[in-house]
Amino acid sequence: MSRIGRKILPMPKGVTLSQKPGSVSVKGPKGELSKSVPAGITIKTEADKIQVLRADDSRENRSKHGLVRAHLANMVKGVTDGWTRELEINGVGYRAEVTGDAMTMALGYSHPIVFKLPKGVSAKVEKNRIMLTSADRDLVGQTAAKVRELRPPEPYKGKGVKYMEEVIKRKVGKAGATSSSG
Numbered sequence: 001m002s003r004i005g006r007k008i009l010p011m012p013k014g015v016t017l018s019q020k021p022g023s024v025s026v027k028g029p030k031g032e033l034s035k036s037v038p039a040g041i042t043i044k045t046e047a048d049k050i051q052v053l054r055a056d057d058s059r060e061n062r063s064k065h066g067l068v069r070a071h072l073a074n075m076v077k078g079v080t081d082g083w084t085r086e087l088e089i090n091g092v093g094y095r096a097e098v099t100g101d102a103m104t105m106a107l108g109y110s111h112p113i114v115f116k117l118p119k120g121v122s123a124k125v126e127k128n129r130i131m132l133t134s135a136d137r138d139l140v141g142q143t144a145a146k147v148r149e150l151r152p153p154e155p156y157k158g159k160g161v162k163y164m165e166e167v168i169k170r171k172v173g174k175a176g177a178t179s180s181s182g
Helices: 059-080 137-150
Strands: 016-020 023-028 031-036 041-046 049-054 083-090 095-099 102-106 113-116 122-126 129-134 160-163
Touching: 016 041, 023 059, 031 059, 041 059, 049 059, 059 083, 059 137, 083 137, 095 122, 102 137, 113 137, 129 137, 137 160
Parallel strands: none
Antiparallel strands: 016 023, 023 031, 041 049, 083 129, 083 160, 095 102, 102 113, 122 129
8 A cells, every 4th residue: 555645644724625526626825726636536634634545456546546645745735835946046147137927047148038937936036046936846846947947057167057956066177288298
């Protein structure tokens, strides 16, 4: 049996869970999220607890049991605390600024890059750090990946956009004319 799927999920105060056939939605102080629930998986709520159950022990239902519980836990955490992803910009003249629902970045190209933030994601820039915040974990992760893709970090000088926890393996540059000919 799925170890993650068996865990009972506590429902914090101020969070409501509503179900329709084939989908579940969670509403809280930071917003509302909804996701589809595959056939064979049911969600049972009691007072302040959420339990994910499966219809039988078929391979398909076992594989989806833990997945649905993990998605539900991410949704509950998202509507209560929210999800944050931090990026770091490294390079001379590399910078970013947020104006409304767009982020303008100078990343060493001949032109500034205007990145439109998706609905539900907010950004904040402090010096060379970009903080993306959203209630939806998938959306904030996908947005961070798209921003990083604009100028991925290069291995020689480390210039580019990287995740805060990411470690770039540095390479040594050219050796030059240090070899002796003879």
